[in-house]
Amino acid sequence: MAAVAEKFDYLSVADYLAGEEISEIKHEYVEGQVYAMAGAKINHNKIVRNMSSLLWNHLRHQPCEPLSGDMLMKRDMLCLTFRRGRIAYALFHPLTLPKETHMIWRDWLKQWKMTKLQLNPPFLNVELKIANADKDAAWEMYIELLTRITTQTLDPKDGDEKTALDSIYKLFEITREIIKRHGRDSLEFTKLAIVVLNQIIRPFTARWHKHSVSGAFSDSVQRDLFRKELAELQIDLRRYTGMLGYMAGVETDLLLLEQAETTDTDVANH
Numbered sequence: 668m669a670a671v672a673e674k675f676d677y678l679s680v681a682d683y684l685a686g687e688e689i690s691e692i693k694h695e696y697v698e699g700q701v702y703a704m705a706g707a708k709i710n711h712n713k714i715v716r717n718m719s720s721l722l723w724n725h726l727r728h729q730p731c732e733p734l735s736g737d738m739l740m741k742r743d744m745l746c747l748t749f750r751r752g753r754i755a756y757a758l759f760h761p762l763t764l765p766k767e768t769h770m771i772w773r774d775w776l777k778q779w780k781m782t783k784l785q786l787n788p789p790f791l792n793v794e795l796k797i798a799n800a801d802k803d804a805a806w807e808m809y810i811e812l813l814t815r816i817t818t819q820t821l822d823p824k825d826g827d828e829k830t831a832l833d834s835i836y837k838l839f840e841i842t843r844e845i846i847k848r849h850g851r852d853s854l855e856f857t858k859l860a861i862v863v864l865n866q867i868i869r870p871f872t873a874r875w876h877k878h879s880v881s882g883a884f885s886d887s888v889q890r891d892l893f894r895k896e897l898a899e900l901q902i903d904l905r906r907y908t909g910m911l912g913y914m915a916g917v918e919t920d921l922l923l924l925e926q927a928e929t930t931d932t933d934v935a936n937h
Contacts, residue, residue: 800852
Protein backbone atom coordinates (compact mmCIF):
# COMPACT_ATOMS: atom_id res chain seq x y z
CA MET A 668 0.00 0.00 0.00
CA ALA A 669 1.40 3.35 -1.01
CA ALA A 670 2.26 5.76 1.79
CA VAL A 671 -0.05 8.74 2.09
CA ALA A 672 1.69 12.06 2.51
CA GLU A 673 0.78 13.81 5.73
CA LYS A 674 -1.19 16.99 5.13
CA PHE A 675 -0.30 20.08 7.15
CA ASP A 676 -2.46 23.10 7.76
CA TYR A 677 -1.56 26.35 6.02
CA LEU A 678 0.70 28.51 8.20
CA SER A 679 0.46 32.28 8.00
CA VAL A 680 3.55 34.46 7.61
CA ALA A 681 2.84 36.03 11.00
CA ASP A 682 2.76 32.61 12.69
CA TYR A 683 5.94 31.59 10.87
CA LEU A 684 7.80 34.69 12.07
CA ALA A 685 6.51 34.21 15.61
CA GLY A 686 7.77 30.64 15.59
CA GLU A 687 11.22 31.71 14.37
CA GLU A 688 11.54 33.96 17.41
CA ILE A 689 11.66 30.93 19.72
CA SER A 690 12.99 28.24 17.39
CA GLU A 691 16.49 26.81 17.94
CA ILE A 692 16.86 26.06 14.21
CA LYS A 693 16.18 28.03 11.04
CA HIS A 694 13.24 27.29 8.75
CA GLU A 695 12.29 28.18 5.22
CA TYR A 696 8.73 29.35 4.53
CA VAL A 697 7.26 28.22 1.18
CA GLU A 698 3.60 28.78 0.28
CA GLY A 699 2.26 28.25 3.78
CA GLN A 700 4.55 25.34 4.67
CA VAL A 701 7.70 25.42 6.84
CA TYR A 702 10.82 23.35 6.19
CA ALA A 703 13.81 22.94 8.49
CA MET A 704 17.07 24.16 6.97
CA ALA A 705 20.21 22.06 7.22
CA GLY A 706 23.36 23.49 8.78
CA ALA A 707 26.00 24.82 6.40
CA LYS A 708 29.13 22.81 5.58
CA ILE A 709 32.59 24.32 5.38
CA ASN A 710 32.64 24.44 1.57
CA HIS A 711 29.37 26.36 1.60
CA ASN A 712 30.86 28.92 3.97
CA LYS A 713 33.95 29.25 1.79
CA ILE A 714 31.80 29.96 -1.24
CA VAL A 715 29.76 32.53 0.70
CA ARG A 716 32.94 34.21 1.94
CA ASN A 717 34.44 34.43 -1.54
CA MET A 718 31.25 35.69 -3.19
CA SER A 719 30.65 38.22 -0.42
CA SER A 720 34.18 39.60 -0.83
CA LEU A 721 33.74 39.97 -4.59
CA LEU A 722 30.37 41.65 -4.23
CA TRP A 723 31.65 43.98 -1.50
CA ASN A 724 34.54 45.10 -3.68
CA HIS A 725 32.15 45.73 -6.58
CA LEU A 726 29.53 47.60 -4.54
CA ARG A 727 31.61 49.37 -1.87
CA HIS A 728 31.26 52.79 -3.54
CA GLN A 729 27.58 52.25 -4.38
CA PRO A 730 24.42 52.80 -2.29
CA CYS A 731 23.93 49.03 -1.91
CA GLU A 732 25.77 46.48 0.20
CA PRO A 733 25.92 42.66 0.13
CA LEU A 734 24.71 40.65 3.14
CA SER A 735 26.11 37.14 3.37
CA GLY A 736 23.58 35.28 5.51
CA ASP A 737 21.11 34.89 8.38
CA MET A 738 18.61 37.25 6.77
CA LEU A 739 14.96 36.43 6.05
CA MET A 740 14.16 37.38 2.45
CA LYS A 741 10.83 38.04 0.80
CA ARG A 742 10.63 38.74 -2.93
CA ASP A 743 8.86 41.49 -4.87
CA MET A 744 8.89 44.17 -2.21
CA LEU A 745 10.65 47.49 -1.81
CA CYS A 746 14.19 47.34 -0.47
CA LEU A 747 14.06 47.34 3.33
CA THR A 748 16.13 45.89 6.16
CA PHE A 749 15.03 45.78 9.78
CA ARG A 750 15.36 43.79 12.99
CA ARG A 751 12.57 42.32 15.08
CA GLY A 752 13.69 40.78 18.35
CA ARG A 753 16.74 38.66 17.62
CA ILE A 754 15.93 38.13 13.95
CA ALA A 755 17.10 40.37 11.07
CA TYR A 756 14.96 40.66 7.96
CA ALA A 757 15.62 41.81 4.41
CA LEU A 758 12.78 42.65 2.04
CA PHE A 759 13.76 43.60 -1.49
CA HIS A 760 13.16 43.13 -5.19
CA PRO A 761 14.86 40.17 -6.92
CA LEU A 762 18.51 41.04 -7.44
CA THR A 763 19.69 42.16 -10.85
CA LEU A 764 23.44 42.55 -11.17
CA PRO A 765 24.27 46.05 -12.41
CA LYS A 766 26.12 46.64 -15.62
CA GLU A 767 29.69 47.84 -15.35
CA THR A 768 29.57 51.44 -14.21
CA HIS A 769 31.45 54.21 -15.96
CA MET A 770 32.87 57.20 -14.15
CA ILE A 771 34.46 60.41 -15.32
CA TRP A 772 37.36 62.04 -13.49
CA ARG A 773 35.22 64.88 -12.13
CA ASP A 774 32.90 62.41 -10.34
CA TRP A 775 35.80 60.28 -9.10
CA LEU A 776 37.53 63.24 -7.49
CA LYS A 777 34.25 64.36 -5.96
CA GLN A 778 33.62 60.88 -4.57
CA TRP A 779 36.96 60.92 -2.74
CA LYS A 780 36.68 64.58 -1.65
CA MET A 781 39.68 65.54 -3.77
CA THR A 782 38.09 68.30 -5.81
CA LYS A 783 40.88 70.62 -4.67
CA LEU A 784 42.98 69.01 -7.41
CA GLN A 785 42.96 71.41 -10.35
CA LEU A 786 42.58 69.68 -13.71
CA ASN A 787 41.68 71.32 -16.99
CA PRO A 788 37.94 70.90 -17.76
CA PRO A 789 38.52 68.61 -20.77
CA PHE A 790 40.41 66.15 -18.54
CA LEU A 791 37.73 66.29 -15.83
CA ASN A 792 35.13 65.05 -18.29
CA VAL A 793 37.21 62.15 -19.57
CA GLU A 794 36.09 58.67 -18.55
CA LEU A 795 38.28 56.90 -15.98
CA LYS A 796 39.60 53.77 -17.71
CA ILE A 797 41.80 51.70 -15.41
CA ALA A 798 44.14 49.33 -17.25
CA ASN A 799 46.10 46.44 -15.74
CA ALA A 800 49.25 48.58 -15.78
CA ASP A 801 47.38 51.22 -13.76
CA LYS A 802 46.36 48.57 -11.21
CA ASP A 803 49.94 47.32 -10.85
CA ALA A 804 51.39 50.81 -10.52
CA ALA A 805 48.66 51.87 -8.07
CA TRP A 806 49.30 48.79 -5.92
CA GLU A 807 53.02 49.61 -5.65
CA MET A 808 52.32 53.20 -4.67
CA TYR A 809 49.52 52.10 -2.33
CA ILE A 810 51.93 49.91 -0.35
CA GLU A 811 54.57 52.66 -0.25
CA LEU A 812 52.09 55.14 1.23
CA LEU A 813 50.68 52.67 3.73
CA THR A 814 54.13 52.04 5.20
CA ARG A 815 55.34 55.64 5.36
CA ILE A 816 54.69 58.64 7.57
CA THR A 817 52.40 59.83 4.77
CA THR A 818 49.57 57.83 6.37
CA GLN A 819 50.97 57.02 9.81
CA THR A 820 50.81 59.23 12.89
CA LEU A 821 54.10 60.89 13.83
CA ASP A 822 54.85 59.84 17.40
CA PRO A 823 54.70 62.98 19.58
CA LYS A 824 57.57 61.74 21.79
CA ASP A 825 59.91 59.79 19.52
CA GLY A 826 59.09 60.95 16.00
CA ASP A 827 61.70 63.01 14.16
CA GLU A 828 60.50 65.89 12.00
CA LYS A 829 63.45 65.85 9.58
CA THR A 830 63.07 62.12 9.00
CA ALA A 831 59.36 62.59 8.34
CA LEU A 832 60.06 65.36 5.83
CA ASP A 833 62.66 63.21 4.03
CA SER A 834 60.18 60.32 3.85
CA ILE A 835 57.60 62.51 2.15
CA TYR A 836 60.19 64.02 -0.20
CA LYS A 837 61.19 60.48 -1.20
CA LEU A 838 57.75 60.07 -2.83
CA PHE A 839 58.95 62.08 -5.85
CA GLU A 840 61.66 59.56 -6.65
CA ILE A 841 59.42 56.57 -5.91
CA THR A 842 56.63 57.90 -8.12
CA ARG A 843 58.99 58.57 -11.04
CA GLU A 844 60.41 55.04 -10.80
CA ILE A 845 56.94 53.46 -10.75
CA ILE A 846 55.81 55.51 -13.76
CA LYS A 847 58.92 54.63 -15.75
CA ARG A 848 58.61 50.94 -14.81
CA HIS A 849 54.99 50.60 -15.94
CA GLY A 850 55.28 52.93 -18.90
CA ARG A 851 52.67 54.69 -20.99
CA ASP A 852 50.09 51.96 -20.35
CA SER A 853 49.67 53.28 -16.79
CA LEU A 854 48.25 56.58 -17.98
CA GLU A 855 45.45 56.92 -15.40
CA PHE A 856 47.82 56.26 -12.51
CA THR A 857 50.32 58.71 -14.00
CA LYS A 858 47.75 61.50 -14.28
CA LEU A 859 46.65 61.09 -10.67
CA ALA A 860 50.16 60.71 -9.26
CA ILE A 861 51.60 63.73 -11.06
CA VAL A 862 48.76 66.02 -10.01
CA VAL A 863 49.01 64.91 -6.38
CA LEU A 864 52.79 65.40 -6.38
CA ASN A 865 52.63 68.86 -7.90
CA GLN A 866 49.57 70.27 -6.14
CA ILE A 867 49.53 68.60 -2.72
CA ILE A 868 52.98 67.27 -1.85
CA ARG A 869 55.33 69.76 -3.56
CA PRO A 870 54.06 72.91 -1.77
CA PHE A 871 54.56 71.19 1.59
CA THR A 872 58.05 69.81 0.87
CA ALA A 873 59.27 73.03 -0.79
CA ARG A 874 58.14 75.16 2.16
CA TRP A 875 59.53 72.89 4.85
CA HIS A 876 62.78 72.09 3.06
CA LYS A 877 63.54 75.81 3.13
CA HIS A 878 62.61 76.04 6.82
CA SER A 879 64.66 72.95 7.61
CA VAL A 880 67.79 74.36 5.99
CA SER A 881 67.41 77.50 8.09
CA GLY A 882 67.28 75.41 11.29
CA ALA A 883 63.54 75.46 11.95
CA PHE A 884 63.51 72.00 13.53
CA SER A 885 65.67 73.20 16.40
CA ASP A 886 62.78 75.47 17.43
CA SER A 887 59.98 73.75 19.36
CA VAL A 888 57.39 76.18 17.99
CA GLN A 889 58.42 75.38 14.42
CA ARG A 890 58.42 71.65 15.16
CA ASP A 891 54.85 71.91 16.47
CA LEU A 892 53.83 73.86 13.39
CA PHE A 893 55.39 71.20 11.15
CA ARG A 894 53.44 68.47 12.92
CA LYS A 895 50.24 70.45 12.57
CA GLU A 896 50.72 70.95 8.84
CA LEU A 897 51.83 67.33 8.43
CA ALA A 898 48.57 66.15 10.01
CA GLU A 899 46.63 68.32 7.55
CA LEU A 900 48.66 66.94 4.64
CA GLN A 901 48.01 63.38 5.81
CA ILE A 902 44.26 63.83 5.40
CA ASP A 903 44.75 64.38 1.66
CA LEU A 904 47.38 61.66 1.41
CA ARG A 905 45.06 59.13 3.05
CA ARG A 906 42.42 60.02 0.49
CA TYR A 907 45.03 59.64 -2.24
CA THR A 908 45.96 56.26 -0.78
CA GLY A 909 42.31 55.25 -0.83
CA MET A 910 42.04 56.25 -4.50
CA LEU A 911 45.08 54.13 -5.28
CA GLY A 912 43.50 51.20 -3.46
CA TYR A 913 40.37 51.63 -5.54
CA MET A 914 42.44 51.80 -8.73
CA ALA A 915 44.39 48.68 -7.71
CA GLY A 916 41.19 46.77 -6.99
CA VAL A 917 41.96 46.24 -3.31
CA GLU A 918 38.98 44.47 -1.69
CA THR A 919 39.76 45.50 1.88
CA ASP A 920 40.65 49.06 2.79
CA LEU A 921 44.02 48.47 4.48
CA LEU A 922 44.02 52.07 5.70
CA LEU A 923 41.50 51.01 8.33
CA LEU A 924 43.72 48.32 9.84
CA GLU A 925 45.45 50.76 12.18
CA GLN A 926 43.18 53.80 12.04
CA ALA A 927 41.11 53.08 15.14
CA GLU A 928 42.15 56.33 16.84
CA THR A 929 42.05 58.67 13.85
CA THR A 930 39.42 61.37 13.61
CA ASP A 931 39.65 61.55 9.84
CA THR A 932 36.26 59.97 9.24
CA ASP A 933 36.28 61.22 5.68
CA VAL A 934 38.74 58.47 4.84
CA ALA A 935 36.35 55.75 5.94
CA ASN A 936 33.32 57.42 4.36
CA HIS A 937 35.11 58.64 1.25
